[in-house]
Amino acid sequence: DSGVTQTPKHLITATGQRVTLRCSPRSGDLSVYWYQQSLDQGLQFLIQYYNGEERAKGNILERFSAQQFPDLHSELNLSSLELGDSALYFCASSVDLRMGYGYTFGSGTRLTVV
Amino acid sequence: AQKVTQAQTEISVVEKEDVTLDCVYETRDTTYYLFWYKQPPSGELVFLIRRNSFDEQNEISGRYSWNFQKSTSSFNFTITASQVVDSAVYFCALSGAGSQGNLIFGKGTKLSVKP
Numbered sequence: 001d002s003g004v005t006q007t008p009k010h011l012i013t014a015t016g017q018r019v020t021l022r023c024s025p026r027s028g029d030l031s032v033y034w035y036q037q038s039l040d041q042g043l044q045f046l047i048q049y050y051n052g053e054e055r056a057k058g059n060i061l062e063r064f065s066a067q068q069f070p071d072l073h074s075e076l077n078l079s080s081l082e083l084g085d086s087a088l089y090f091c092a093s094s095v096d097l098r099m100g101y102g103y104t105f106g107s108g109t110r111l112t113v114v
Numbered sequence: 115a116q117k118v119t120q121a122q123t124e125i126s127v128v129e130k131e132d133v134t135l136d137c138v139y140e141t142r143d144t145t146y147y148l149f150w151y152k153q154p155p156s157g158e159l160v161f162l163i164r165r166n167s168f169d170e171q172n173e174i175s176g177r178y179s180w181n182f183q184k185s186t187s188s189f190n191f192t193i194t195a196s197q198v199v200d201s202a203v204y205f206c207a208l209s210g211a212g213s214q215g216n217l218i219f220g221k222g223t224k225l226s227v228k229p
Contacts, residue, residue: 002158033216043205043219056216088157094215103215105159
């Protein structure tokens, strides 16, 4: 157990729908990162939060949004889902923002859009 | 721009063979970190190693070893005496200055170790 908890583990939904993925960081970690792993794009950074504030954005679609709550858990909201959004979504957490500090990944949420 | 290239898409070896996974990176940063992660069939990402740009010492951990060469911008990973349990996708990743810790991943190398 990495200490980073992601729920749900699997999610199947229809096109056009909206889903919320949840991440609880490792105890003591203030920074949360979201990554998407798809067959065509590989592993891509989506967005990062540190202590409740958005700190960096990667290749995140406008249909996607995220937030980090006061208890430090984070949610990734995906709306108007398309078939191409089917992917494995990882959350990672780190105690610090500093480059190279290293972080721990959760086990991922596998999203299937049908 | 930062980039990580893992030219080997798939490698297949027989148990007990040694295998080297290549990783070439591009960055203009003088300070950066390199990582290797393992993704077994179960899907989770398992951290293997982190190396900073100022430490070119090779590292060995059991059957795993890493060779970092700044001159060729490479950070290769060797598994000695491979085992079936080593079958997984291996990712090399880069984190540079100003990245706020975000990782740039290579496309991964799928390693199949056959008994």
